Amino acid sequence: MSRTGDLLAVALLTLCCRHAWCASPTSLGELSPVERQQADFSGAIAGDGPTVKVTWKLGRPSVELGGDIELTLTVLNAANPDELQRPNLSERPEWKALFSEIRDSPGAIPGEFRYVLKPRAIGEFELPLPKYRFYHPRASEGRRFQVAFAEAPKLAVLPPAPVSVPHERIPIEAPADFFEEPASSGGAPTSPPAAYWWMLLASVALGVPSTIAIWRWRNPDAAKLARIRRAKSARGALDALRKAERAPDSAEAVTRTVLRYLADRWHIPPTARTPSEVAAALIAEARAPEMAAEAESLLALCDRARFAGSERGDSSLPALAARLIERWEGAAE
Amino acid sequence: MNAALFALALSLAQPGDAELAEAARRDYRAGCELRDDSAAARPHFASAAVQYRELRDRGDKSPELALNWARAEFLSGELPSAIAAAHAGLRIAPHHAGLQRDLEAYRDAVVIPPNAKADERLRPPRIAGVRARISAWDLFGMACVGAALFAVGAFRRFTTRASWAAPVLLTGFAILLLCGGMARKRSVEMEDDRAAPVLVLRTDEILRKGNGDSYPPRVESPLPRGAEVRELARRGGWIQVRLAGGAVGWLPERALLPVP
Numbered sequence: 001m002s003r004t005g006d007l008l009a010v011a012l013l014t015l016c017c018r019h020a021w022c023a024s025p026t027s028l029g030e031l032s033p034v035e036r037q038q039a040d041f042s043g044a045i046a047g048d049g050p051t052v053k054v055t056w057k058l059g060r061p062s063v064e065l066g067g068d069i070e071l072t073l074t075v076l077n078a079a080n081p082d083e084l085q086r087p088n089l090s091e092r093p094e095w096k097a098l099f100s101e102i103r104d105s106p107g108a109i110p111g112e113f114r115y116v117l118k119p120r121a122i123g124e125f126e127l128p129l130p131k132y133r134f135y136h137p138r139a140s141e142g143r144r145f146q147v148a149f150a151e152a153p154k155l156a157v158l159p160p161a162p163v164s165v166p167h168e169r170i171p172i173e174a175p176a177d178f179f180e181e182p183a184s185s186g187g188a189p190t191s192p193p194a195a196y197w198w199m200l201l202a203s204v205a206l207g208v209p210s211t212i213a214i215w216r217w218r219n220p221d222a223a224k225l226a227r228i229r230r231a232k233s234a235r236g237a238l239d240a241l242r243k244a245e246r247a248p249d250s251a252e253a254v255t256r257t258v259l260r261y262l263a264d265r266w267h268i269p270p271t272a273r274t275p276s277e278v279a280a281a282l283i284a285e286a287r288a289p290e291m292a293a294e295a296e297s298l299l300a301l302c303d304r305a306r307f308a309g310s311e312r313g314d315s316s317l318p319a320l321a322a323r324l325i326e327r328w329e330g331a332a333e
Numbered sequence: 334m335n336a337a338l339f340a341l342a343l344s345l346a347q348p349g350d351a352e353l354a355e356a357a358r359r360d361y362r363a364g365c366e367l368r369d370d371s372a373a374a375r376p377h378f379a380s381a382a383v384q385y386r387e388l389r390d391r392g393d394k395s396p397e398l399a400l401n402w403a404r405a406e407f408l409s410g411e412l413p414s415a416i417a418a419a420h421a422g423l424r425i426a427p428h429h430a431g432l433q434r435d436l437e438a439y440r441d442a443v444v445i446p447p448n449a450k451a452d453e454r455l456r457p458p459r460i461a462g463v464r465a466r467i468s469a470w471d472l473f474g475m476a477c478v479g480a481a482l483f484a485v486g487a488f489r490r491f492t493t494r495a496s497w498a499a500p501v502l503l504t505g506f507a508i509l510l511l512c513g514g515m516a517r518k519r520s521v522e523m524e525d526d527r528a529a530p531v532l533v534l535r536t537d538e539i540l541r542k543g544n545g546d547s548y549p550p551r552v553e554s555p556l557p558r559g560a561e562v563r564e565l566a567r568r569g570g571w572i573q574v575r576l577a578g579g580a581v582g583w584l585p586e587r588a589l590l591p592v593p
Contacts, residue, residue, distance in 0.1 A: 169370040175438055178404050179365040182358055182381075183397040183431075190396060190426040191469030200473070204480045204509075208487050215492045 024048060024137040026079045031135065038145050042087065044134035047079035052134040054148045056127060062156035065122050069155065070105070073113040075148075078134070081111035087130050089115055094128040119157040126152040230265055234329050237261035241318040241325070251305035254317045258298060261325060275299035288331070294324050350391060357384035361405055371410075378409035389421070389593070396426035403435055407442075412559040413533040413590050415439050420531050420561075420592040427519070428468035433460045443559035453552050454578030455560045464515065472512055472519075479508025529563040532574065532589040540582035544571035551582030562589070 028036055028043055035041075046052045052075065059070035075084055089095045090102040098120060105114035132148045139146065220228060237257050244253035259278070262268045268281035279296035283289065298321055305317060348356070357380075364377035385402035399422025407415035419436040422429060437459060445455050467475075486502025489495040537555045541548040556562075562574035562584070571583045 167372070170372070171369045172371045172374055172408055174404075174408055178408060178435075179368055182361045182401040182404070190429075192473045196473060197476075200476055200480055204484060208484045211484075211488055212491045215488070219492070 028083050040131050040133040042132050043083050043085040044078040045080050046136045050077050052077050052148050054132045054150045056150050058153045062158050064158045065160045068116050068118050071115040075111040086113045122157050124156040126154050233264035241322045244318040251302045254321045255302040353384055357381045375409045378405045381405040394425050396422045396429040400431050413535050416533045417590050417592045444557045446554040452578040452580040457577045476512040479505045531592050532562050532564050534560045535590050538588040544568045544583045
């Protein structure tokens with residue numbers, strides 16, 4: 001009888017534990033195997049207090065394409081936070097379509113699950129949250145597996161920021177004087193004007209010959225000097241003869257003038273004074289005999305006019321002497 | 334009337350030459366101060382180069398401006414423009430030592446492919462020797478000295494017949510002949526330069542045997558950016574050019590920068 005009573009007591013206890021009026025289960029072990037295998041069951045069992053709540057939170061509302069973002073799932077009010085199963089997001093097609101990488105990361109506390117996500121494309125979308133099914137022991141039979149809904153966070157995937165290469169200071173390579181003060185422009189022309197060259201050419205071509213000519217004119221050579229002297233004595237004699245025409249003793253003036261002329265021009269010695277001496281001197285100087293005869297004749301006429309009172313007028317002697325001088329000069333040329 | 338007023342207003346709105354020169358100088362200085370950071374310095378040098386170019390277009394043909402302009406172009410990273418600007422300066426003052434030295438530096442910066450054949454040589458001969466440094470004023474001074482010696486020698490030779498006159502006369506005459514010969518040579522070089530002006534490659538380009546992309550390359554490797562060539566003829570957007578080594582080929586007109 002006692003054995004039967006014991007078995008009954010155990011059966012009653014088991015039954016009580018399975019029903020609401022008994023103490024609620026606080027671990028998965030207290031659920032039947034069939035219950036534990038419920039689809040999408042997260043393993044969360046609601047406690048005696050408020051029902052199970054879940055929150056999904058992103059680390060930040062936006063992420064650049066290629067960057068990582070953290071997603072945190074927090075399960076609240078579960079009686080068995082240590083037994084909760086992490087939703088396997090990487091196996092879900094809708095998540096694989098959105099994220100190229102889904103890595104699990106440990107949570108800070110029991111009941112917290114973290115994921116590191118890498119978006120595939122630029123855009124803005126809500127996260128496709130999986131149903132979070134938990135066990136509610138106080139619910140009526142058949143409604144104990146409930147879904148904890150949560151607000152799906154929105155994620156904005158931004159274009160990647162331009163790659164900012166760290167600025168490297170590269171010095172300019174150039175000769176040192178390139179970095180000196182720039183030279184002042186302007187100033188003197190780089191080449192002399194063409195007029196300068198023409199001036200130089202003209203000064204050489206014209207200046208040199210003209211200077212030589214001037215010098216030679218100012219400093220005649222011996223032949224030219226003699227020629228000048230000859231011309232000078234002839235010119236002086238003709239002038240003197242012209243004056244002699246008006247002189248009171250023209251014959252004497254003519255004699256004096258002709259003797260001086262012959263001495264200067266034809267180099268007869270000053271001692272030759274008489275007509276014969278003059279003729280002899282001219283012959284000695286290798287002059288033409290005609291010239292000697294003419295000179296002798298002229299001087300004889302002058303002497304006759306001076307000393308013998310010749311009939312020939314005094315006024316004709318200077319003219320005769322001038323004609324003779326001009327003839328001699330012409331013959332000499 | 335309106336056009337004249339507009340032109341007047343435009344001319345008044347433009348900065349004067351002095352202001353432009355000062356702005357260019359300021360940009361150049363700013364670039365020099367930032368020389369350790371090429372990315373920061375190059376825009377300043379580029380701005381200075383533009384302003385120097387503007388000054389030159391306005392009529393400042395001094396070699397110093399060309400020197401500054403070429404340096405600004407070089408420091409801004411525009412090697413072909415720097416070479417062209419240096420050539421523009423040397424056209425004005427072929428003797429300018431600074432421009433000659435700078436042009437050599439620019440030529441050294443051109444990346445010339447190795448193992449080129451003799452006629453495919455790209456680098457022009459180095460500017461060297463006393464003749465390259467004699468300016469037109471130097472030549473004129475020499476000619477004046479020669480003329481003076483010639484005049485004194487000739488004067489004494491044909492007047493007092495001094496014994497030293499003939500050597501002095503001959504020396505002066507020889508100097509005059511030398512000056513004349515140098516002036517003649519320089520004139521011939523300028524004529525050659527006008528007949529076959531220098532062009533500078535803006536970019537690497539293949540020298541072809543004909544005036545079209547369908548022609549085979551004349552030289553195996555492309556001519557480098559900054560290489561200098563001489564223009565021989567033009568046809569259909571292509572220019573026949575001669576390299577420093579003597580090889581002749583064709584390059585597209587767009588790839589060549591003329592000396593301003």
